[in-house]
Amino acid sequence: MKINIISTENIKPSSPTPDHLRSYKISLLDQLAPPFYVPLILFYSADEFRSNNIDHTLISDQLKKSLSATLTHFYPLAGSLKGNAFVECDDEGVSYVEARVNIDLSMILQNPDMDLLIKFLPLDPYKMNDKGIPMSAFQVNIFNCGSIAIGVCISHQIADGATLATFLNAWSKAAMGESKTIIPSLDLASLFPPKDINVKVPSGVISEEKTVTRRFVFDATSLALLKDKVGHANPTRVEAVTSLHMENRHVYQIRKAIKKIDNDYIEKLQGDNVLEAFESKNELFESVSKKEAEMYRFSSWIRFPFYDIDFGFGKPIWACTTTVPIKNIVVLMSTKSGDGIEAWVTLTEYDMAKFEHHHEILEFVSSTEF
Template structure:
């Protein structure tokens, strides 16, 4: 049951503190932006009450608004609007800024989070209206003040213009501005269209992938010790050729293997299991792009497994997934920059997706993004989360507050989640705590 305890106090538009120069008014979307799903990306930062600090809510709000306005002068496209699906009109229309009162104790929300209820801390429904199709703001922010003095800052950014890395870059710049650490604020790069020029999409239209079926989200927490055990098991398991898998590879392959078991237990006609995994392209380009390069600088790789015979065991799946991720290299990026093969590939994948014998498991890793460095002047967040995604078989991997663990936010059909929660082997790895 979802309990509503957030009261919206005000809504307004916050604009850059200095007008965007005329020669910067039109920013082309890159090819990677053109094919991004037309949804918003949600992130929520939770801050505990400050001991011995008497800063009132009004002062915090004024500081946040002013620093946001100042930050937008550097990140000026975020205050613009998309025009004709091909460029951003950097017209300083502003970002949506919402203030709300959360009639609850932050500790209760953080220690026992109800994933469905976390939507209350977001300024908009991230998977409803798309900023790619009209005059909606490209960035929306909600400041939630708890009765105990804690704060939750919810952000939604249009996926048409940014990936998660871009959102975290902006948020850290805003926080540094708010606490007066101007020397830590970088000047972002908006040159993605130079590297990936926009193209005629030849009739291809990006879709949200939203399902009308009921999706349930469960958060599994793998702490440092569990991850070490999992990596050791991955290296020594029969069939594994990956001797030192990353934590993300090991967790993704583990979850993929359990989701395959769920599909098999239903006696469905699935014959092929495909794992898609988002890969950050910044460090894989030649020369590499800096972390503060903004846009959709990521692509999905695909690993395939057949349900008949062998090949769906943990070690085999890890081999396939790790190999697929490592294929995303500088040569892959060059092909992506100069060829139209990506569009043809996307069309083929959509056709495959529509067939009943294929089961997709989708992974996106937000681990290692510096979300726990976002300090507005009253300390680092005690927890950073997201919300449930209305997509079938989607897993978001996030870091824990100590930096050593991984939170896996798994989104499944309700019946599939019931089956997964009976998997005692997977449940035995779940630490269940945010500070794992």
């Protein structure tokens, strides 16, 4: 597969950001986020283009114009991060890339190559945010068959998966010409004020060992069977998948840990004794750095409505993320049908060789074909 870059340009908000909004404080939660990007790729079939005789040139103009209009309301995405405290909303703009792919989309869907997917993104999402790297970037990839893949990267220090979904929903509605505009709430710093702290990424986050990312699909039938096998506590789909291949089925422990994020915990985050809220986390990082413990991270995106994002040429046939250079991390995403889960699992090569052939994985994972 070859991807040829056709054009690269800078898209600015269609209206300048008012002076009183030029300095956007990032919240404490943003300060604690890793200096990476949130990556997403949306694949759209050519069938919609053919049936409605949609011209790709008009699509390009429509996407750029609507992106510019949307950035007016999501103005921090077009700004510049200054240290660990605020974004200068200087309307510098976002990177917008158009590319041609020399194969048909069906070649990707038949047997998705995890290592190739990152090529549909405008940049490496796990490269540290150095000076000059935009807060957000986009790449529109056009396949030989006429299908399109839109690759999105938004800085994790001003956005998470939920923010990304809100932004894409607003952009798509603008592209469809809808009069109702989605106005985001940009006051998280008032709820979680930033602190004078210098958060460092724990050593070893970017794995020195060779990692492998695999995609495991659980359809509605296999999820029901898995929930029955877990049995107690009436587990959710996420809890059931998270507990898979765990010793003693730690569903109850998972739920108990989540419940610790209660009002008292939130008050600590909002108050002056914020370090108390991270005592256990810091202890864990210390244990991991000393190789006394192994840490696994889980992130669930299954409630995010990525499959509803319609720019005027149909809804996505696949919404996915990419490989992660961080070992022991799992990203859970919804399947197109909405009742299944895709688990994007990254482990060391040695651990993955054992994990993907474990009898429970083989028992519950369904076909990965589209």
